[in-house]
């Protein structure tokens with residue numbers, strides 16, 4: 776498996792360089808949406824929408840702010856725990872998962 780030779784974040788995205796020379800850029804928002812933690816993988820059922828009233832979906836304050844990581848912590852040699860600016864911090868991103876997200880991100884124009 777490839778290892779990381781470089782890992783850095785800017786205001787909008789995480790930049791990765793892999794041992795095989797491939798470089799990826801993954802937006803924090805994408806990382807947050809694809810959070811692999813148990814809570815995000817199995818979200819609690821959302822309250823039933825007020826159907827037929829044409830209400831707009833409620834957007835919380837956190838969702839209106841630009842999302843970024845506030846902290847990244849290595850978990851052994853194979854994964855990183857990312858804390859996001861919305862306070863979420865239970866996602867553990869394995870290198871394998873980051874690589875897959877990076878490949879998906881670069882295949883979309």
Ligand SMILES: [Zn+2]
Nearest residue numbers: 810812815866
């Ligand atoms: Zn999560």
